[in-house]
Amino acid sequence: MALKKKTAKTVKKKPAKRKTPVKKKVARESTRPVGAPPTQERVEASKYYAGPVMQKFVEERPFEFPAGYGDNRAVLMVRDPHWIHAYWEVNENRCREIRQEIGDEAYSRARLFLRVYDTHSGKHHDIEVGGARNWYIRVPAPNRTYFVEIGFLTADGRFLAAARSNAVTTPLDTMSDVIDEQWMIPDWDKLYALSGGFGVGRSSGEIKELMKKRFQQESASGWLFSPSSPVRKMGQRPFWLVANCELIVYGATEPSATVTVQGRKIDLREDGTFSQRFALPDGHQIIPIEATRDDGAERRRITPRVERKTE
Amino acid sequence: MEKGYLALVLHAHLPYVRHPEYEDFLEEDWFYEAITETYIPLLNVFEGLVSDGVDFRLTMSITPTLASMFIDPLLQERYLKHLDKLIELTYKEMERTRWQAQFHELAKMYNQTFIEARSLFTGKWGRNLVNAFKQFQDLGKLEIITCGATHGFLPLMDINPKAVRAQIMVAAAQYEKLFGRRARGIWLPECGYHPGHDEFLKEAGIRYFLTDTHGILHGTPRPKYGVFAPVYCKSGVAAFGRDMESSKAVWSAEEGYPGDYNYREFYRDIGFDLDYDYIRPYIHSDGTRINTGIKYHRITGRVDLAFKEPYIKQWAMDTAAAHAGNFMFNREKQIEHLHDFLGKKPIIVSPYDAELYGHWWFEGPDWLNFLIRKISCDQKTIKLVTPSEYLDWHPRNQIVTPSMSSWGWQGYNEVWLEGSNDWIYRYLHKAADRMVELAQSYPAADGLLQRALNQAARELLLAQSSDWAFIFKTGTVVPYAYKRTKDHIERFTKIYDAIKSNSIDSPWLSDIEYKDNIFPDIDYRVYQ
Numbered sequence: 001m002a003l004k005k006k007t008a009k010t011v012k013k014k015p016a017k018r019k020t021p022v023k024k025k026v027a028r029e030s031t032r033p034v035g036a037p038p039t040q041e042r043v044e045a046s047k048y049y050a051g052p053v054m055q056k057f058v059e060e061r062p063f064e065f066p067a068g069y070g071d072n073r074a075v076l077m078v079r080d081p082h083w084i085h086a087y088w089e090v091n092e093n094r095c096r097e098i099r100q101e102i103g104d105e106a107y108s109r110a111r112l113f114l115r116v117y118d119t120h121s122g123k124h125h126d127i128e129v130g131g132a133r134n135w136y137i138r139v140p141a142p143n144r145t146y147f148v149e150i151g152f153l154t155a156d157g158r159f160l161a162a163a164r165s166n167a168v169t170t171p172l173d174t175m176s177d178v179i180d181e182q183w184m185i186p187d188w189d190k191l192y193a194l195s196g197g198f199g200v201g202r203s204s205g206e207i208k209e210l211m212k213k214r215f216q217q218e219s220a221s222g223w224l225f226s227p228s229s230p231v232r233k234m235g236q237r238p239f240w241l242v243a244n245c246e247l248i249v250y251g252a253t254e255p256s257a258t259v260t261v262q263g264r265k266i267d268l269r270e271d272g273t274f275s276q277r278f279a280l281p282d283g284h285q286i287i288p289i290e291a292t293r294d295d296g297a298e299r300r301r302i303t304p305r306v307e308r309k310t311e
Numbered sequence: 312m313e314k315g316y317l318a319l320v321l322h323a324h325l326p327y328v329r330h331p332e333y334e335d336f337l338e339e340d341w342f343y344e345a346i347t348e349t350y351i352p353l354l355n356v357f358e359g360l361v362s363d364g365v366d367f368r369l370t371m372s373i374t375p376t377l378a379s380m381f382i383d384p385l386l387q388e389r390y391l392k393h394l395d396k397l398i399e400l401t402y403k404e405m406e407r408t409r410w411q412a413q414f415h416e417l418a419k420m421y422n423q424t425f426i427e428a429r430s431l432f433t434g435k436w437g438r439n440l441v442n443a444f445k446q447f448q449d450l451g452k453l454e455i456i457t458c459g460a461t462h463g464f465l466p467l468m469d470i471n472p473k474a475v476r477a478q479i480m481v482a483a484a485q486y487e488k489l490f491g492r493r494a495r496g497i498w499l500p501e502c503g504y505h506p507g508h509d510e511f512l513k514e515a516g517i518r519y520f521l522t523d524t525h526g527i528l529h530g531t532p533r534p535k536y537g538v539f540a541p542v543y544c545k546s547g548v549a550a551f552g553r554d555m556e557s558s559k560a561v562w563s564a565e566e567g568y569p570g571d572y573n574y575r576e577f578y579r580d581i582g583f584d585l586d587y588d589y590i591r592p593y594i595h596s597d598g599t600r601i602n603t604g605i606k607y608h609r610i611t612g613r614v615d616l617a618f619k620e621p622y623i624k625q626w627a628m629d630t631a632a633a634h635a636g637n638f639m640f641n642r643e644k645q646i647e648h649l650h651d652f653l654g655k656k657p658i659i660v661s662p663y664d665a666e667l668y669g670h671w672w673f674e675g676p677d678w679l680n681f682l683i684r685k686i687s688c689d690q691k692t693i694k695l696v697t698p699s700e701y702l703d704w705h706p707r708n709q710i711v712t713p714s715m716s717s718w719g720w721q722g723y724n725e726v727w728l729e730g731s732n733d734w735i736y737r738y739l740h741k742a743a744d745r746m747v748e749l750a751q752s753y754p755a756a757d758g759l760l761q762r763a764l765n766q767a768a769r770e771l772l773l774a775q776s777s778d779w780a781f782i783f784k785t786g787t788v789v790p791y792a793y794k795r796t797k798d799h800i801e802r803f804t805k806i807y808d809a810i811k812s813n814s815i816d817s818p819w820l821s822d823i824e825y826k827d828n829i830f831p832d833i834d835y836r837v838y839q
Contacts, residue, residue: 040562040664040718041719041720041726041785042785043562043664043666043667043671044664044666044781045781045782045785045787046577046666046670046671047325047341047345047664047666047670048338048341048778048782048785048787048788049602049787049788063797063801065734065738065797065800069741071741075470075736075737075740077467077469077470077724077728077736078466078715078723078724079723079724079725079728079729080721080722080723080724080725081723083725085728085733087733087736087737089737134733134734134737166470168469169506169715170715171529171714171715171716171723172529172531172714173529174529175528175529175533176529176530176531176532176533178531178532178533179532179533240617242617246407246586246589262409266406276406277403277406277407277589278406278407278408278409278410279407279408279410279411279414280410281410281411283410285410
């Protein structure tokens with residue numbers, strides 16, 4: 001398939017430069033995973049998850065990622081069988097050279113374009129990039145080699161390349177047409193189906209579509225392992241309440257004494273004080289607190305009775 | 312006689328997170344939690360199998376960053392502090408829950424688990440989990456494979472092949488040092504394969520790598536046996552493809568085992584449930600509530616977190632056993648069918664994130680334990696293998712160039728190349744080019760210059776960790792990923808400028824060497 005202007009779609013990307021956050025204290029919020037990314041991705045993300053937190057970093061010195069390196073360069077990367085990504089930098093020297101070549105008048109009216117070459121068809125396609133510094137490029141076919149040039153297109157249609165990128169080859173998005181001569185393939189459709197785990201009897205076309213949809217399906221499933229992500233739920237309900245009761249039993253005695261609560265020995269602090277904390281369920285609790293002097297000669301006993309009734 | 316093989320592969324990875332400059336650093340908790348919840352439980356499973364005389368084969372990647380953390384004395388010490396606090400909390404929890412029998416039992420369970428973990432960590436494993444896993448490799452049960460040095464995503468590094476090569480060579484050198492032999496296999500970070508990178512694996516003496524299903528299926532020429540036999544790249548390095556059916560059994564949202572209602576709920580944690588004053592000493596030192604790892608509820612159903620029911624250990628164990636039985640049954644059927652269809656013994660390769668087991672899927676290690684024991688005792692169709700064992704037995708395989716692929720969403724590079732993270736490559740690529748330039752300009756540096764060059768290599772590698780791009784994409788702890796990308800690029804740039812202007816600041820360099828101390832033996836000439 002030839003690469004034509006009509007078929008090639010592009011997505012404009014905002015320039016890559018990021019603002020460095022507030023210099024002194026950076027507080028950016030992170031939340032619990034919300035929504036439903038693909039299952040595997042979510043599990044992987046959970047490795048980096050210690051709860052919904054606000055993490056603060058104090059920056060020792062401000063550092064800005066440089067806007068550029070003064071290079072004259074274009075770099076191409078593959079995103080998937082149908083999309084490639086380019087970023088570039090054009091330096092002043094190169095601009096000056098081009099300006100000298102075409103003259104001030106033409107230069108002032110020239111615009112920055114990305115020229116995408118399809119080495120298979122030998123054709124190319126131009127994308128006006130304005131002030132962008134990177135671009136996602138839809139390409140016409142998988143398993144082809146592309147490269148780009150970033151350069152100036154003059155009003156009279158001349159293209160002056162400032163930099164040429166590396167060449168990249170997009171991967172296949174289906175099985176190869178190449179069949180090794182030395183091998184006999186028993187039943188490719190069936191094998192493909194088996195390998196894909198979709199059962200037997202589907203045609204390879206169907207399986208191919210399923211393969212392509214595989215990840216989208218997983219990502220589209222409304223809930224994952226854990227059906228309720230709290231933030232999502234909280235977002236859904238406008239108002240909510242959770243309440244629980246705990247009981248704190250505390251007191252003091254001689255530091256050398258032995259104290260039991262409900263018959264179980266507890267540790268005293270150095271000053272002889274103690275405190276115990278209990279989750280308090282509904283019902284009646286009798287809580288005998290008994291202190292025994294270290295020589296065993298004296299005892300004191302206090303027995304609170306507590307009742308919780310939740311309505 | 313078996314009819315086919317099953318290769319279970321666990322990918323254990325965490326990025327290098329170590330911050331000596333902070334007393335308490337939240338992201339280090341990833342590592343401490345994973346030790347308690349995943350790595351020690353897995354070791355316990357292996358230990359139990361060995362002591363019961365159950366033969367098994369399992370393949371596990373331990374990434375160079377994770378291995379570096381395992382052997383780091385500061386992190387070992389901090390892990391013990393972390394665990395001691397947790398144990399203290401479980402004692403309080405045993406008291407607090409005295410009138411709630413179900414929670415009380417669970418508090419006791421956590422208490423015992425953590426105390427056992429502590430005693431194993433300090434006693435039997437001598438604080439060094441590399442040696443712990445190595446013991447099972449030396450016994451022939453476990454095959455430990457390596458990964459990219461810092462889990463850099465290689466397909467997006469291809470613009471500078473020397474940078475790709477360094478990720479491989481640094482990893483291979485560390486592996487040889489820690490495990491006392493060369494790595495036989497590698498888990499390419501995120502299964503990211505770019506045709507041609509196998510040449511570097513060959514150079515490092517690595518025999519095989521793993522790809523996602525379509526990496527093999529869409530290979531050229533068509534693979535005769537699909538993913539059920541490995542293929543050889545032109546370099547002679549073998550590629551094993553992921554089996555999708557067994558993968559789905561665990562990973563799938565709808566059908567996956569970990570979503571069973573009897574299993575433990577990951578998101579309901581006492582770090583968020585309990586009274587602030589009570590839990591305050593056990594959360595982050597700045598007072599931010601975080602997960603403690605103590606969780607008392609089961610998934611229950613599609614209900615709000617507030618309505619989760621208490622966790623019942625026995626139900627969860629019964630379910631894990633049933634799921635293990637189901638997994639084995641399905642593999643038996645799959646292998647029988649494939650055996651007849653292919654006319655040869657298929658190999659089913661089932662790779663999973665190791666941290667899925669225990670950390671997210673609390674019962675995962677038990678499931679694995681049940682599965683291995685059932686395979687050993689209850690059937691004859693399946694034989695557990697490691698990929699290298701398979702290659703020893705079946706050295707003749709088809710020559711196929713796998714397709715560029717990854718195991719990320721959509722199967723290619725999009726997770727690590729999209730609106731949230733595409734801006735980093737400009738800096739990563741430039742740093743890689745500069746590193747090669749430095750290595751070639753100074754072929755035989757010594758003293759301070761050599762130290763600076765080695766540190767530059769460390770900073771570059773740390774900046775390349777795919778984890779940062781992944782976090783930008785998933786939006787979990789973006790400020791941290793930003794900090795790391797920035798810190799390493801900044802440090803690299805500063806070293807580069809200092810070397811070029813012959814003005815290396817020795818105290819500053821020492822400080823950075825102390826902070827980013829990964830790969831102490833690195834030789835910058837790997838970038839020549």
